[in-house]
Amino acid sequence: MNSPITLALSKGRIFDETLPLLAAAGIEVAEDPEKSRKLILATSRPEVRVVLVRASDVPTYVEQGGADLGVAGLDILLEHGSAGLYQPLDLGIARCRMSVATRADFDYVAAVQQGSRIRVATKYTQIARQHFADKGVHVDLIKLYGSMELAPLTGLADAIVDLVSTGSTLRANHLVEVERILDVSSRLVVNQAALKLKRETIRGLIDAFAQACTKTT
Numbered sequence: 001m002n003s004p005i006t007l008a009l010s011k012g013r014i015f016d017e018t019l020p021l022l023a024a025a026g027i028e029v030a031e032d033p034e035k036s037r038k039l040i041l042a043t044s045r046p047e048v049r050v051v052l053v054r055a056s057d058v059p060t061y062v063e064q065g066g067a068d069l070g071v072a073g074l075d076i077l078l079e080h081g082s083a084g085l086y087q088p089l090d091l092g093i094a095r096c097r098m099s100v101a102t103r104a105d106f107d108y109v110a111a112v113q114q115g116s117r118i119r120v121a122t123k124y125t126q127i128a129r130q131h132f133a134d135k136g137v138h139v140d141l142i143k144l145y146g147s148m149e150l151a152p153l154t155g156l157a158d159a160i161v162d163l164v165s166t167g168s169t170l171r172a173n174h175l176v177e178v179e180r181i182l183d184v185s186s187r188l189v190v191n192q193a194a195l196k197l198k199r200e201t202i203r204g205l206i207d208a209f210a211q212a213c214t215k216t217t
């Protein structure tokens, strides 16, 4: 019997977009997380199980060995720091971009050129700090945990840094994307010790995922 393997996924787009990659590795997940309250899901391969965790908890689970592998967005990995994780593959799933957005009546370019201090609300303070430091722009960062779009509308901030995919959330709130910071997709992350101890099983999974994502992307 192969070594048991635990894969950490978050519910929603990452789970949904990882399913076809698992299928390519011959793994069917036994239950639909939207219909069940279970946090540990069995699969069609007895040695492989899936644990459902919050997207921002995936790096912690994998780093600390609560899971052997996981799938996490580049946004999450940059915010969390990923020095302790082996990252063999960009899966090309859950694609979006990290951008700066403002109200249409805020002149971001002029504010940057004039060297004004810009108030920026975001959940992604590490990425935002790095981005504005690289540009030499002075910012006051305001940490939020949700609904960043509200901040410029209420006068809490001049700008936000958030993920954008279709742009419809920004449009619905009369915000405009003024700068693209980075392209985001999800990565496979692997626990360093598990890679050594369960090398064959994990290598098999990495290879199957790699083949599947070159077919679909």
Ligand code: PRT
Pocket (backbone or CB within 6 Å): 010, 011, 012, 013, 014, 054, 055, 056, 072, 073, 074, 075, 076, 094, 095, 096, 162, 163, 164, 165, 166, 167, 168, 169, 170, 184, 185, 186
């Ligand atoms: O939702 P929860 O607070 O539990 O956690 P989470 O938001 O971290 O998880 P989830 O499942 O929403 O996102 C998981 C990963 O998907 C993120 O870490 C990203 O790498 C990736 N991803 C891809 C996105 C989006 N696209 C995306 N559009 N994550 C979030 N969004 C949000 C965005 O924050 C904004 O509120 O969707 C809204 C914008 O979408 P559009 O289509 O209107 O532009």
Ligand code: MG
Pocket (backbone or CB within 6 Å): none
């Ligand atoms: Mg979300």
